[in-house]
Amino acid sequence: MIKAATTWKDxxxxxxxxxxxxxxxxxxxxxxxxxxxxxxxxxxLDSEQLPVTNDLNSVSENPPLDTVEVSDETLILEEITSVxxxxxxxxxVDSKDGILQVTNVSQLRDVSPGDWAFExxxxxxxxxxxxxxxxxxxxxxxxxxxxxxxxxxxxxxxQQIERLIGTGSDNREDLVTLQRxxxxxxxxxxxxxxxxxxxxxxxEFLEDHQFSTTTKLNALAFVNLTGAFADDDVKVEVSDLNxxxxxxxxxxxxxxxxxxxxxxxxxxxxxxxxxxxxxxTSFTGRDSLVTQLAAGNGESPANVFASGGLFNTFxxxxxxxxxxxxxxxxxxxxxxxxxxxxVGDKIQVTVGPRVNWYRYFDGNAFNFFLTxxxxxxxxxxxxxNAIDRGSGAVVTWDINDQFRLAVGYLGENTEFLPGGLFNSxxxxxxxxxxxxNTLTAELTFSPTDTINVRLMYNxxxxxxxxxxxGGAIGEPLYGLADDGFGGPLRSANADTxxxxxxxxxxxxxGVFGRYTYGSTNLDPRRSSLPDGEVNAQSIQLGLAFPDLxxxxxxxxxxxxxxxxVLDGRKFLISGGGDGGVQYEFEAAYFYPLTNNVSLVxxxxxxxxxxxxxxxxxxxxGNLRAQFSF
Numbered sequence: 001m002i003k004a005a006t007t008w009k010d011x012x013x014x015x016x017x018x019x020x021x022x023x024x025x026x027x028x029x030x031x032x033x034x035x036x037x038x039x040x041x042x043x044x045l046d047s048e049q050l051p052v053t054n055d056l057n058s059v060s061e062n063p064p065l066d067t068v069e070v071s072d073e074t075l076i077l078e079e080i081t082s083v084x085x086x087x088x089x090x091x092x093v094d095s096k097d098g099i100l101q102v103t104n105v106s107q108l109r110d111v112s113p114g115d116w117a118f119e120x121x122x123x124x125x126x127x128x129x130x131x132x133x134x135x136x137x138x139x140x141x142x143x144x145x146x147x148x149x150x151x152x153x154x155x156x157x158x159q160q161i162e163r164l165i166g167t168g169s170d171n172r173e174d175l176v177t178l179q180r181x182x183x184x185x186x187x188x189x190x191x192x193x194x195x196x197x198x199x200x201x202x203x204e205f206l207e208d209h210q211f212s213t214t215t216k217l218n219a220l221a222f223v224n225l226t227g228a229f230a231d232d233d234v235k236v237e238v239s240d241l242n243x244x245x246x247x248x249x250x251x252x253x254x255x256x257x258x259x260x261x262x263x264x265x266x267x268x269x270x271x272x273x274x275x276x277x278x279x280x281t282s283f284t285g286r287d288s289l290v291t292q293l294a295a296g297n298g299e300s301p302a303n304v305f306a307s308g309g310l311f312n313t314f315x316x317x318x319x320x321x322x323x324x325x326x327x328x329x330x331x332x333x334x335x336x337x338x339x340x341x342x343v344g345d346k347i348q349v350t351v352g353p354r355v356n357w358y359r360y361f362d363g364n365a366f367n368f369f370l371t372x373x374x375x376x377x378x379x380x381x382x383x384x385n386a387i388d389r390g391s392g393a394v395v396t397w398d399i400n401d402q403f404r405l406a407v408g409y410l411g412e413n414t415e416f417l418p419g420g421l422f423n424s425x426x427x428x429x430x431x432x433x434x435x436x437n438t439l440t441a442e443l444t445f446s447p448t449d450t451i452n453v454r455l456m457y458n459x460x461x462x463x464x465x466x467x468x469x470g471g472a473i474g475e476p477l478y479g480l481a482d483d484g485f486g487g488p489l490r491s492a493n494a495d496t497x498x499x500x501x502x503x504x505x506x507x508x509x510g511v512f513g514r515y516t517y518g519s520t521n522l523d524p525r526r527s528s529l530p531d532g533e534v535n536a537q538s539i540q541l542g543l544a545f546p547d548l549x550x551x552x553x554x555x556x557x558x559x560x561x562x563x564x565v566l567d568g569r570k571f572l573i574s575g576g577g578d579g580g581v582q583y584e585f586e587a588a589y590f591y592p593l594t595n596n597v598s599l600v601x602x603x604x605x606x607x608x609x610x611x612x613x614x615x616x617x618x619x620x621g622n623l624r625a626q627f628s629f
Contacts, residue, residue, distance in 0.1 A: 110144040117184055118145075120177050121154060127174070130160035151188035154181055215281040220370075221627040222319040227269040228301040231616035233262040234609055237307040237479070237574035245299065246326040249468070250308040250479070250574030252486040258573045263305055272298035274319050276335065284341075290352075292336035294323030294415070302620045307610040308574040309471040309480040314562060314584055315604040315620035316376050318369045324415050335415050336389060351393045353426070354413055357385055360394045360406050361442050362456060365502040366512045366544040366556055370626070371590045373542065373558045374602050378586050381498050382538045382562040383476035383518040386460045387438050389414045391425035404444040412436035412463070417473065421465055436463040436473075436491075450504040458496040462520070464489050469522065470575070476518020477534055478563035479575015483524035484532055486573075494520040502544075510544035522571055534568035537561075550591065558586040563611070577611030600624040 424435020
């Protein structure tokens with residue numbers, strides 16, 4: 001009796017389990033999405049056998065869809081209006097050690113030609129063009145497929161038919177067939193969806209966490225054709241005209257006056273080159289290690305007309321220079337070397353032995369030398385900073401959309417200066433803090449996208465060279481200064497204040513300008529002499545014409561007063577002239593021939609050269625070919 005009851009109970013359990021299984025299978029039909037299936041096509045389907053496409057050449061001798069046997073019970077689908085309604089919500093498929101659970105022996109069997117499912121899918125392929133097959137455009141419906149390969153192909157047809165239904169091209173009989181196929185391959189479709197989700201999660205993780213160290217090369221090459229001439233002989237304050245141009249210095253005559261000589265001959269036309277190779281390396285995707293190599297052989301003919309200490313100032317195109325020490329033509333040097341990294345979302349820190357000051361301070365939308373104004377005196381304030389490249393750090397803080405603050409400290413380490421006398425930051429006798437160094441702060445205010453105003457303060461400690469201060473490496477002092485009586489100076493210090501703006505008034509017209517005031521404090525070595533002071537100002541005003549003649553082009557007109565001495569001219573042995581005020585007109589036109597090649601003609605007129613009011617005008621013409629890659 002007990003045995004019979006037990007047997008009856010077991011039979012009831014098996015029967016209940018069977019019907020529950022059917023109910024579960026029916027429920028699964030409501031939870032597997034058709035969209036999630038598509039991405040598995042390349043996972044479960046041999047790419048050589050059945051790649052998915054939206055175009056298919058029809059297959060010959062395929063049976064028409066109406067010959068496919070479909071159960072009458074599926075006619076309950078008459079109310080279905082889209083493939084999405086056939087979809088099943090995704091259900092996670094359990095697996096262990098990579099082996100999926102098999103719930104039916106039929107899941108181990110391939111789908112072969114002659115099976116109703118195979119013929120049904122082949123008919124759908126022919127009608128809707130949802131599988132491409134082999135490169136010759138055939139489906140090759142005479143080869144068996146695994147159930148997962150078949151499920152991937154079925155999913156492709158689901159997506160294609162869904163698109164057609166969206167245009168009102170649905171077929172009720174096809175929907176019935178799809179419903180039966182989905183029911184037959186529900187486990188495989190669910191597995192495909194689970195695999196896709198897992199793969200998407202792994203890809204997303206790798207994209208968020210994996211970064212390969214990458215170095216990118218950016219190159220700039222310049223070819224300069226330059227000529228310069230004067231209306232008449234030009235007065236210069238130079239002690240020895242036979243000295244190389246970059247080494248010219250000033251002196252005093254027997255009466256204590258600055259020595260003045262005249263340049264009678266115009267220089268010859270020159271053709272020169274300059275190349276910069278910049279390597280940007282990132283270790284995290286947000287940081288940047290910058291190494292810039294440079295080589296060049298330029299020496300602008302305009303320098304022939306310059307007083308001592310004014311080399312590479314008025315009328316000299318910025319790219320018409322050697323990369324390193326003058327005279328060592330085309331030697332490869334390291335022009336920049338620094339590392340930048342973020343601190344949070346708004347702060348950027350830059351440190352290095354050779355940081356470019358002009359990357360972070362005194363910028364202007366229309367004065368960038370690659371596309372805007374192009375001479376040494378017009379691309380930035382002439383009094384702004386004694387150090388072009390130096391050792392130290394710069395911190396920039398994007399306070400909000402309107403305000404940006406930059407603060408930097410640099411010790412002298414400029415590539416065009418020889419060691420020993422210069423580049424004090426790498427000299428153990430002076431180091432980072434006891435030679436020439438500058439501390440700069442600049443606040444940028446951008447009330448709109450087209451207006452930028454910058455306020456700058458700079459504190460400089462300037463090392464004396466052979467008892468003088470200046471020499472275009474002692475800004476805000478241009479020229480050269482002594483103690484006022486031909487005697488030597490100790491190192492000097494200076495304070496510089498500047499304002500700089502650019503405003504794009506319309507799409508085609510912009511204005512820009514600068515005003516800088518600098519005060520240099522001089523300390524004579526002779527204790528009997530009082531301290532001295534040279535106060536000077538510089539002014540720039542200009543117009544810009546974006547997209548003139550061509551999209552991406554930029555024409556600029558600039559008026560510059562590079563060094564107007566307000567007080568202390570008696571301390572200057574060069575650069576003071578007779579009290580006149582030098583001024584410069586510049587016209588430059590950046591014209592891009594392609595994305596990588598540009599031509600930049602420029603013309604400069606210099607009035608009252610070297611601050612002599614009776615000096616003739618000097619004219620400089622330059623044609624620059626510019627290559628970027």
